[in-house]
Amino acid sequence: MRILLVQHDPRGGDPAVERERLARRLREVPPQPSELILFPELASTGFKRGMAETPALRLCLSDDRAFYAGLARERSAWVLAGILDASSGPGRWRNLAVLFDPRGVEIGTYEKIHPFSYSGEHEAFPGGERSEVWPVGPWRLQPA
Secondary structure, X not given: OEEEEOOOOOOXXXXXXXXXXXXXXXXXXXXXXXXXXXXXXXXXXXXXXXXOOOHHHHHHHHHHHHHHHHHHHHHOOEEEEEEEEOOOOOOOOEEEEEEEOOOOOEEEEEEOOOOOHHHOHHHHOOOOOOOOOEEEOOEEEOOO
């Protein structure tokens, strides 16, 4: 299996712009068979203490799953991406890693168990409770 690690420094503010930056970077690398693409934590938003939740941000965040599922389909690759999830309601954000199979089907989510207290993540995210093991082709993957 070929593993592609995507290095990215989100500038914050506009998830749509960050997703385009990520897509542009990936276009520079030709797809390979049996590929796993790993995106960093909160790749389209980054994290800053006191991030304000706005309707525009919530709308942009809802597009993250579709973006990564599309990349998985486009490259016929496994994709593990770190996203900021706001589906639990206003003010209830979750720091997730989401796995998509090569068809773009969501296989599972992992909620970060130990938010980083020095940056204030523990104030923004409640923290998850468990980790799962997912089949990735002939391999097994366990985010932690």
